[in-house]
Amino acid sequence: MRSVITVFLVLISLNLFLPAVIRADDKNPKKKKKSQNAEIKKIKPSLLSITQKLNDLSADENFYGRPEKIAARWNVIITDIRKSNLSRKDAVDSLYVFTNQLWDFMNARIAAKAIKKYSDAEWVFPLKGYGPAAIGGRNGNGYIVGGFDFFDGNTGGHPAQDIFINDRDQDGLDDNTGKPVEVLSMSGGIVIETRKNWTTDMMDIKGGNIVYIYDNYTNGLFYYAHLKDVLVNVGDYVEPGKVIGTVGRTGKNAYPSRSPTHLHIMYVRSFDGDLVPENLYKDLINVKTLN
DSSP states (O other), X not given: OXXXXXXXXXXXXXXXXXXXXXXXHTTOTTSOHHHHHHHHHTSSOOHHHHHHHHHHHHHHHHHHTOHHHHHHHHHHHHHHHHTTOSOHHHHHHHHHHHHXXXXXXXXXXXXXXXXXXXXXXXXXXXXXXOOGGGBSSSXXXXXXXXTOBTTBTTOOOBOSEEEEOSOTTOSSBOTTTSSBOEEEOSSOEEEEXXXXXXXXXGTTOSSOEEEEEEETTTTEEEEEEEEEEEOOOTTOEEOTTOEEEEEOOOSTTTSSTTSOOEEEEEEEEEETTEEEEOOOHHHHHHSXXXX
C-alpha cells in the first residue's frame, strides 16, 4: 500500500512540477531543447518508469553529493579524447554535458554555503614569491595558438604562458631560497584531474605531472603542467592562492636540460563543450602576488 501511495504522489508531483521545469528551461541557455522533450515524455510515466525514476533520483543524490565522483567523469571523457576514441562532435557534446553538470553542482554547493565562488578580481599569480617578471618571452608573446586543437593532441601551437623560476643548476629548487617553489591555484574551483606518477619512462607525455582545475566563475579550465609534487586530489575544492604543488621538470618538454625550469599554465574556456584557449597574460600581469 505504501508503494502505491508513493507512486501516486510522484505522479502528481511530476504533472504539477514538470510544466514549470519546461518553462524555466526556456530561459536557461545551457539546456538543450531535446531535454525538454524528454521531460514532456515523462508527464505520463508507467509504473515501471516511476520505479526507475525513484532509483535514479537516489543514485543522483549520492552522485552529486560527492565532489570526487562528478569531477572524476572528466577522466572518462578526457581518456577517450586522448586515445582518439571519440569524434570531435561526440567529445564536444560530452564536455557540454559535463561542464553543465559541474556548473550546476558547484552552484548547488554555493547555495548550501558549503563553498564560495571566487571572481577573477580575486585571482592570484600562480607561483608563490614570483610575479609578472618571471613570465617567459616579451609581453606575453610565448602564447601561440598556431594550429592548436584541444581535441587533437597532434596539433601544434603553445596557447599557454611559461613562468620561469631561478634554478640555474636545474635541481628544482629556487637558487635564492634553496626551497621548492610552490604552485598556487590562480582561481577558485574544483580539481578534476591530477597526474602524480610521471617518470622518465613516460617521455611521450608532454606535461609530466599536472593539475586541471575547473573554475566555476568563468566555466573554464586551468591546466598546470611540469610539476614535481602534486598536493591536491580530484574532487578537492580550491580557492585562489591554494598550494596545489611545486614546480618541477617533469614531462617531455621540461625534463631535457635545454629547458629552464618553469610552470606551464594554460586556460581553456568552455563554449557549449568546445574548449577554446584564451591568453592569460593580461590577467597574470594584473593579479595580486603572494610572497
